Amino acid sequence: MNHIIPVVLHYQSLLLSNITKLKETFSTEEYEDLSAEPRRLVRKISKHVNAVTRMTDEMIEARKKANVIADLRSKAIAYHDTVVPFLDNIREHIDELELMIDNQMWPLPKYRELLFIR
Numbered sequence: 183m184n185h186i187i188p189v190v191l192h193y194q195s196l197l198l199s200n201i202t203k204l205k206e207t208f209s210t211e212e213y214e215d216l217s218a219e220p221r222r223l224v225r226k227i228s229k230h231v232n233a234v235t236r237m238t239d240e241m242i243e244a245r246k247k248a249n250v251i252a253d254l255r256s257k258a259i260a261y262h263d264t265v266v267p268f269l270d271n272i273r274e275h276i277d278e279l280e281l282m283i284d285n286q287m288w289p290l291p292k293y294r295e296l297l298f299i300r
Contacts, residue, residue, distance in 0.1 A: 183238055185289045186276055187231060193283050194227045227282060230275045237275075241268035 197220045204217045248260035280292055 183235075186279065187234065189287050189289050190227060190231055190279050190283055193287055194224055194231075197224050197227075223282060227279065230279050234272055234275045234279075237268050237272050241265060241272070244268065 201217050201220050201224070204220070205213050207213075208216060244264040245261075248257055248265060251257040251260055277293075280288060285292070
């Protein structure tokens, strides 16, 4: 929420600015054609951001419930059963966003960079 989402929203804002400028510059027909991909990308980004935000909120609630469990074994089981699944689902959306966002803007090393660092 602190590293990825702000960058993603900034990139989305740049796309929206581009879409607006395309609309101001071209005829309606040309605009529809030329802005199709940026508009599609904005929709995809929005869906992923909404999913990440929703699941993060749900994960925090699951953590709150698990944190009040006194028995360490039971707490570990609660984390495994109710918190960890959110991590995998959130990661899927972040991985998709990583593929969409400009490399120059992405704040963390990308997988390919980690795999092929020399």
